[in-house]
Amino acid sequence: MGVIRWILGRIILVVEALTKPKPPKLNADQHQAMVAFSKQVTLYQFQACPFCVKVRQASRKLGLPLAAKDAKRDMAARRELEQGGGKIKVPCLRIQQGDKVQWMYESDDIIAYLNQATTPITQAD
Incomplete structure (x- = not known):
């Protein structure tokens, strides 16, 4: 089974x-805003998990x-996930806004959150 x-x-x-999506063309301000936003989120994953791949592909897009x-x-990451999120389940997005930390499971929920949170950045001119 392991093999x-x-x-x-x-x-x-x-x-x-082979299927990595190309990132959008962002101007310097949009890129800076994306980098700033990315400092608020961390993805806990297993490298070959298909649902984690789905989230990584969405973030690249x-x-x-x-x-x-x-x-x-x-x-250490495994302990952080278990202690912070309450369970070892991936993908899990750790969202930190100030002192508030939220742990979000489920790839579709994570992707929806990332799309919603980055839309104002990509729509800015």
């Missing part, structure tokens, strides 16, 4: 590499440089 999982993981990563922590291999 099959390893092979499927490699296939997922190859497909991700938005032009959002998304910081990611591998909760499978990085035990």
Whole structure:
């Protein structure tokens, strides 16, 4: 079973590499705003998880440089995820706005949040 999982993981990563979306063309102000926003969010992931790939692809499509922590291999990240979010489940987006921290699970919810949060940035002229 481990060998099959390893092979499927490699296939997922190859497909991700071959289908990387191109980021949008952003002006300097939009790029700065995206970088500033990206400092508020961190993606907890497993590298070959298809739902994590879906979130990473969506962030690339938005032009959002998304910081990611591998909760499978990085035990400190795994503990952060379990203590902060309450469970080891990926993908999980950690959103920090000031002193308030929110943990968001589910790839579709994460993508919807990223789209909604970055729309004002990409629509600005």
